Amino acid sequence: MSFKNKLLRVTLYCYIPIIVIFAIIRMLSAFGLLNFLNNFYGDIVLNLFIQVGLLFIMSIFLFAGFLKAKPKSVVKFFGFKKITLKQILITVLIGIVVYILNVLITTFFNSFLAALGYQFTSSGSAMTSYPFWLLIVNLFITAVLPGVCEEVAHRGMLLKGFSPLGAKKAILFSALLFGLLHLNIEQFFYATLIGMLVGYTALRCESIVPAMIIHFMNNAMSVFMGYSSFHGLGLDKGFYILQSWLTNSPVLGLIFMLLLITSLFYLLIFLLKRLFKSTTLSRMNRMQRAMIEHFEREKFLQEVNNITNGDMREVSDKVLQELFIENFDSIYLVLTKQIGWENEIESKLINDEKDFKLDKISKILLITTFVIVGVLTFFTFIWGVI
Numbered sequence: 001m002s003f004k005n006k007l008l009r010v011t012l013y014c015y016i017p018i019i020v021i022f023a024i025i026r027m028l029s030a031f032g033l034l035n036f037l038n039n040f041y042g043d044i045v046l047n048l049f050i051q052v053g054l055l056f057i058m059s060i061f062l063f064a065g066f067l068k069a070k071p072k073s074v075v076k077f078f079g080f081k082k083i084t085l086k087q088i089l090i091t092v093l094i095g096i097v098v099y100i101l102n103v104l105i106t107t108f109f110n111s112f113l114a115a116l117g118y119q120f121t122s123s124g125s126a127m128t129s130y131p132f133w134l135l136i137v138n139l140f141i142t143a144v145l146p147g148v149c150e151e152v153a154h155r156g157m158l159l160k161g162f163s164p165l166g167a168k169k170a171i172l173f174s175a176l177l178f179g180l181l182h183l184n185i186e187q188f189f190y191a192t193l194i195g196m197l198v199g200y201t202a203l204r205c206e207s208i209v210p211a212m213i214i215h216f217m218n219n220a221m222s223v224f225m226g227y228s229s230f231h232g233l234g235l236d237k238g239f240y241i242l243q244s245w246l247t248n249s250p251v252l253g254l255i256f257m258l259l260l261i262t263s264l265f266y267l268l269i270f271l272l273k274r275l276f277k278s279t280t281l282s283r284m285n286r287m288q289r290a291m292i293e294h295f296e297r298e299k300f301l302q303e304v305n306n307i308t309n310g311d312m313r314e315v316s317d318k319v320l321q322e323l324f325i326e327n328f329d330s331i332y333l334v335l336t337k338q339i340g341w342e343n344e345i346e347s348k349l350i351n352d353e354k355d356f357k358l359d360k361i362s363k364i365l366l367i368t369t370f371v372i373v374g375v376l377t378f379f380t381f382i383w384g385v386i
Contacts, residue, residue, distance in 0.1 A: 003352040004164035005359050007345075010066040011161025012365035017062070018054050018153065019181060019369065023376050025050065026183050044141065051145040055153040063157055069345055077345040078156030079208035084282055090275045091210045094201075095217020097268045098194060102218060104261050106190050130230040138223045147216030154178040154195065155202045155211045163349070164356050171199040173366075180373035188377060194218060201272065205279045290335045295324060 025046070028034050037046050064074045083091075154174050162170035175195030179188045198211035228234065324331065336342040342350075358366075 001359070002354040002356065003348045004354070004356045005362060007067070007161055007349065008164050008358070008362050009365065010063060011157055012362065012369055013066050014059060014062040014157060014161075015153070015177070016365065016369055016372070018058055019177075019373055022050060022054055022181065023183065023372065026376075044137070047141050047145060051149040056149040059153045059157045063161075067345065073343045073345055076343040077160055078152060079160065079202055079206065081207040081209065083205065083207055083209050084278065087205075087210065087275060087278050087282070088213065090271055090278065091213040092217055094210075094268065094271045094275065095214040096221060097264055097271065098197065098214055099218045099221035101261065101264050101268065102190050102194065104257060104264075105193070107257075130227060135223065135227045138226075139220055142223050143216050143219035146219055147212045150178070151198070151208055151212045151215055154181075155199055155208050159199050159202060165358070167203055171196055171203065174199050177369065177373060180370075180377045183373070183376050185377060201275070204276050206283075207279075210275065286339060287332075287335065290339055291331070294331060294335060295321075298324075 025034070029046075034042075034046070037043065060071055060074050060078070063069075064071045067074070069077075154177065158174035158177060159170050162173050165173070175192050178195035179192030182188060182191050194215070198214050201214065202208050202211040333342075337347075
């Protein structure tokens with residue numbers, strides 16, 4: 001079996017137990033069998049188990065176990081690579097734009113669900129107080145944990161594990177499973193769109209960190225808006241004004257919303273281009289520095305060797321440059337490993353030159369995965385209508 005098929009199969013071996021356990025927990029909760037956890041501390045424990053236990057720890061350690069690799073190599077393979085401060089700031093802005101687009105697009109999608117007779121789930125009992133410490137807790141549970149743990153499972157394990165299928169299918173399949181895993185028809189549409197965006201971003205930046213920041217910002221903005229609404233801080237007034245405008249002047253409100261979505265979409269493209277350009281330049285500069293250091297080191301070692309042999313002549317840069325060019329491919333491969341661009345799993349994937357063809361077992365596992373989460377998500381729609 002080729003390494004590409006093995007990688008895909010291992011990815012599905014890891015993901016299926018995760019979604020099965022997650023689905024069992026959701027169903028137990030829906031049927032009231034986890035009511036003993038229906039309190040503040042119980043919610044925190046349950047969230048920690050799902051996010052940290054299932055999505056983070058199981059994704060890394062199960063993957064490492066099945067692939068017989070070190071967890072450190074798996075973490076690198078999943079895309080934990082540093083980005084610059086400039087890239088972080090651009091990604092934060094992207095996250096804010098994504099949140100606003102998310103709210104606007106979700107408004108359209110929910111109108112279709114309402115037309116089909118779907119009854120939206122209530123947000124729970126009204127809060128009687130919302131202290132600042134609870135805001136911090138909500139940010140941790142709703143933004144930090146999903147931003148890290150859900151990205152590890154989907155833009156780390158799934159996106160990289162599906163890479164033998166090609167970039168487009170890897171992005172699409174990982175995004176669809178991300179949307180379906182919410183087990184909520186209300187969240188499926190926008191979660192899938194965000195999944196496609198952050199998946200493409202992770203591949204272009206060759207790092208999972210921007211995807212984590214975008215995911216975090218989207219969820220954090222939602223938490224902040226809830227806090228603002230409760231305390232009357234005014235951050236959410238723009239959305240209420242737009243909703244009232246849509247109600248009172250549907251045509252003008254619709255035109256304005258379409259113009260706003262279009263403007264935000266172009267802003268998003270502009271920010272993404274800046275992020276990708278900055279990432280590419282950073283990679284080029286880092287490789288350039290590594291090559292210069294390698295060249296200077298080789299020159300120094302050659303001079304030491306000449307002196308040892310009694311040759312006091314200075315080493316010619318031209319001769320070293322010619323040798324450097326002749327051995328560029330091997331030098332480049334060595335440097336990519338030194339600066340952390342490549343690890344043992346990626347090396348095996350790159351060196352597997354066999355033509356990839358999805359085998360029967362991998363097909364069955366892939367179909368089974370989509371059937372499980374698809375059926376569960378469909379039932380949430382049925383339960384919503386009933």
